[in-house]
Amino acid sequence: MSTTTTIIDGRPALQFERHLKHGREKVWLAVTDPRHLSQWYPFRVTQLEPRAGGRIAFDDGEGTVYTATITHFDPPRLFAFDEHDPDGKEREFDDHLRIELRDEGAGCLLVFTHIMADPSTADSASGGWQTCLDELEAQLETAG
Known part of the structure; x- marks a missing residue:
């Protein structure tokens, strides 16, 4: 696992790499299926149109929809x-x-990048994403 802070397109970005023992297809389901994504992402996914240009809706559980x-x-x-x-x-x-997701032996490399609108959130975002990605790994393990 590694984390780097970088600049992408002139904006601050956090980039996390996780070496996972699961294949891309299994990880893909965990990151794109609303039911699975809701288990590790900070907010519950209430809508996801799986296509470029599609809409995603997230519910923070406190009345705000992102x-x-x-x-x-x-x-x-x-x-x-x-x-x-x-x-x-x-x-x-x-x-x-x-x-x-990139093939890596029997598993895959997950590269998660967050390009931020507000660079002052970098420290809290970094810790939050570490926790979320830990939860993603745990979910992959329990899913068999």
């Missing part, structure tokens, strides 16, 4: 989306999340 637009959907390799501000405020950029 929306996202899928920018890349290339099974079982690349899933990326832009998260929009839940208050509808105009921001210069949306948060961009990218999950890339």
Whole structure:
């Protein structure tokens, strides 16, 4: 497992790499199926249209719905989306999340990238994503 802070397209980004013992197809299901994604992602997924241009809706459980637009959907390799501000405020950029799966022996390498709209959130986001990715790994283990 490694984490790096970098600049992508002039914006601050966190990038996490996880070496998983599970194949891309199994991990793909865990990161794109709303039922599975809801188990490790910070918010419950209430809608996911599995295609580039599709919409995702997340419920934070406290009355706020976050929306996202899928920018890349290339099974079982690349899933990326832009998260929009839940208050509808105009921001210069949306948060961009990218999950890339690469074959690696019998398993795969998961590369999770978060390009941030607000760089002041980097430290808290880093810890939060570490926890989420730990939970993803745990879910993959219990799924057999």
